[in-house]
Amino acid sequence: MKRSSSGLHALIAIDKPLGMTSHDVVYKLRRALHERRIGHAGTLDPDASGVLVVGVGQGTRLMGLLSAESKRYQAGICFGTQTSTDDAAGEVIATAQVPERLSDACFATQVMAQLVGEHEQVPPAYSAISINGMRAYDLARSGKKVELAARHITIHEASLVGIRSTQPLIWDVDILASKGTYIRSIARDVGLSLGTVAHICSLRRTQSGSVSIDSCAQLEDIQSLQELTEEVRKAALQQSWLNPLIALGYPVRTLQDAEMEDVRCGRKIWLGSSLQNERIAEHQHVSLLYNNKLVGVWERRGTKLVCVANFPDGIEGVQL
16 A cells, blocks of 8 residues: 555554564554654564654654653563563573562562662663664674663662562562663663562553653554545544643744744744743743644744744644
8 A cells, every 4th residue: 555645743652562663563553544754752672562652744853852851661570580681582691599588578669769869871782772883782683792881860760569479579660760761771780789680571661751651542543544534534533642732841832823934934033922931041942833733843042933843734633
């Protein structure tokens, strides 16, 4: 089936199923929505499920603008075995006895609470980080030694949800961490710090920035719209669109009719009295709203706003 422009321009969050790559989701959405311009933000591994934010049509241009400075995960930490990938997909490369105290819920709760704060974290060898133009996981798969520099991360919240089992010992945990944090590395480091080894045996992203799992659509529900007419499909999708103003989190500037021509042409416009009261910082981004659609993301330069990105057809899903 030939895919062209569907006339859809929006953001949507998908609850990514297990066993599927993020690109697999994009491919299926392209077929279902009859739209070639679809991209995603924040890759999830095949063995992870949960929030995957997707841009449709001109919504793809928002992917690089979504901050998602923090993400929340529910994970299972399995103690006693270490894997090559730090998750269940890898080969077991080490085993160790698990101290009895780790089976105590009070102790586990204390350990998780102590994780809150700033850390220097070494990413997993099997990661998408680029090393001299090659992905770390490609180097690791070819048998080459991968040495990655530690990165500064922040764990905002960390708690024990419960102890799933004792043979093997699995902690179910909830973690809210800064962008770029590897939950696999947290499991690895927690195991080593407690005198044993560990890996992630389950992972679900429940929040990405302002987008929560409750905002997600099911992939199969979107796929069921594939054979509908364009008009019916568009109407059915209305309830699934994310509000781009909330997803971006920028101050909002509502445009007058006379200003739209300047915006379309990329000419500078006045900051506007409505934004002056919001104390917009120099170089801060602002969302431009016109006819209940997001039509641009612009940046403050002195008393003017200048274009960062324009969306001539307007991004749908705005709710005021």
